[in-house]
Every structure is written in structure tokens, then in C-alpha cells.
Amino acid sequence: MARNSTRENIITAADRLFYERGFENSSFADVAQLVGISRGNFYYHFKTKDEILDAVIRRRIEERARMLDAWVDTSQSPKESIAQFIRILLMNEEKIRRYGCPVGSLFAELAKLNHPAEGGAREVFNLFRIWLRRRFEEMGKGQASDRLALHLLARSQGVAMLARAYPTEPFLEREAEELLAWLETVAEG
Amino acid sequence: MARNSTRENIITAADRLFYERGFENSSFADVAQLVGISRGNFYYHFKTKDEILDAVIRRRIEERARMLDAWVDTSQSPKESIAQFIRILLMNEEKIRRYGCPVGSLFAELAKLNHPAEGGAREVFNLFRIWLRRRFEEMGKGQASDRLALHLLARSQGVAMLARAYPTEPFLEREAEELLAWLETVAEG
């Protein structure tokens, strides 16, 4: 992976632009310019714009799956793994303030466009949902695990949205702390 | 207001389409067709597409300001007013599941487009923020009022996002109940 082939470079550039400017608002010309190739060369690697979108979504899923695996490997407990999830809000703070959550913003855009790839974007949510559910199950939360997973996902999405609306205020850090405190009460209860 | 003039009809149609399909994805042709006028007639009422967007945002702010005033008038307590705010998730459940929150989705789109009207879209958030802050102040929450207002706004946004991602699941009702329970604990604490 991360081969320096033109195809991989296209996916990397598209991934970035789709996040920073949105999918519809990113043209082939924009991506081609960022990669440093001509628009025509584009179509040798991808027949349609939707194919690039699919490739971007697949890569995002793969990257996040690896990240989630690593969190499980490096954490001492499921609670610590979930805390890692909450802390990505802080790790990506600057980007979230500027562009929101990449998962939520792409899904929201594709859903509004009624785009065929909406399902693929939802899969990224699913990845986190299922991973979080497993961690809560390991914490002994049983039937409540899925509810807790969705709750935490929703809280994170809301924090990202408001952090973008009020990027200069210390809102994101405060809410991340509240989420970590919430995690403690869940662990105790 | 709600005059049946062509101008008002255009704003109404644009408001709906911007919500259901997004701003960029709604063309003049789409709006004109919904209103039942020609594309050319359009430019007699609005010189640019951005002017329509501004008019839509202004109307949304006015409508919501009236709604918030009405909630204060019909509620017995500030807590009851805030509960009304939470219940709009349930009142608009079907639309939220299909199109998300109109406030959040328009703001997110304009922010990603780096559109000049992003500030106007943020004003809708501000309207709710300030209103909620006042209610919490009336509940005696003092300096914590703004933090509580932003927290509730973020929670609502997150619920709307996940409700759109999982529209067939009973997620929204459950989270609305949790928010009402949260409001009780805030009132007691």
C-alpha cells in the first residue's frame, strides 16, 4: 500500500479534496492539478468520478480498520480502547474545526445528493459502530452495548458539527473531557 | 407574510429544495419547475442564486425566532421551554431521518463550499444557542448556561446525523428520551 503509483496518488489527492471541499465541489481539474497530471490521464485510471469516490471510501475503511485494530492491540482494556476513540477528536482537532468530521460530512453530502455511494459512506459509520459495540460488550454491557455505541457515535458527530460552527471557542476539548467522564460513569454503572 | 407572490413562492420552493437536495445540487431549473415559472422570470425577482440563499436563510431565522417566542409564551417554566426544543426532534422525526437537520446540513454544506453565506447559516445556530442559554440562565444555571446550551445543540446535531445514517432504527426516539432525562438531571443538580 501507499505505492507511489499515479493511481494511488489520485486516490490520496481525491481523499483530501473530498474532505476539505466536498465531493461535488471537487472537480477532476482540481484533483489532476493537485496530483500534477493532466485531466485526460485521469480516465486511464478511473472511468468515472464515482469510481474515484468508491476507491476513496474503500481506502478510508481500510485505514480506519487498521487504526481500530491498533487501538485494541495497544490498549490495556476495552475502556482504554474506547477512550482512544474519543481522543481522536483531540488529535484531529484542527482539521475538525476547519472541515468537520470526514466520516459525517461525506455521508451527509452523499445522502443529500441521493448518491449511490451513500451506502459505502454509511459503512464507515458501521465500522465504528460495530467496533464500539464489541468494546462495550467486552466491558460487560451486554444488550446495552449497541445503544452505547450509537450514543457515543452521535455525541462525537455533534461535537464535530458544533466545533466547525464555533471553531475559535474551546468547545471541542470541553466536550471531549465530558465524553471521557461519561465513559467512566458507564464503566462504573 | 406568506403572501402568495411569486417572490415568496420562490423562497418557499428554494427553502424546500435546499433542505431536501442541498443548495449546490438544486438548480434554478429545479426551483422554477417547482414554482411553475420559467427560468427567465427568475431573474426579475433575484439577481443571483446567492440572493435566493440569503432570502431563504433570513426566512428560516424569522420562522425559528417566532417558534422560539411561542415556546416561551406557552411554557410554564424555562425547563418546559427547553423540553419543547428537544421534542422538535420527535415532531420532525420523519424529515430528519430522510434529510437530516435543516440547520446543520445547510451550515455544513456552505462551510465546505467556503460560501459567503456560511455566516448566515451560523446565525441560525446562534439563534438557538442564545435562546437556550437564556432558558438555562432562567433555570439558575449562571455561568454554566452557555456550556449547557452548546452541549444540547451538539447532542441534537449528533442525533440528527445518526438518525439519517440509520433511518429505520428506533434510535432517534431513544436519544430524545435520554435528552429529556438529561434535562431533568440538569434541573435537579
Add this chain to the structure above:
DNA sequence: GTCTATAATATGATAGAC
């Protein structure tokens, strides 16, 4: 594999008749 045209279409916007 990469390039330079070029086609085909959609869209925001304008001009002018009625």
C-alpha cells in the same frame, strides 16, 4: 501511461419581446 484536443451537457446569467 500520459498528453492535447474536443465533444456533450448542465447551469448561472442576460437580452429583449409581450
Add this chain to the structure above:
DNA sequence: GTCTATCATATTATAGAC
């Protein structure tokens, strides 16, 4: 106030040379 052209531009996509 509303209409029918029409323009100008951007964008996805294709054809074919190198």
C-alpha cells in the same frame, strides 16, 4: 411580471496522438 431565446462557462467524459 412573465416569457422565449441565447450567451458564457464549467465539468464530466471521449478520441486519438505520442
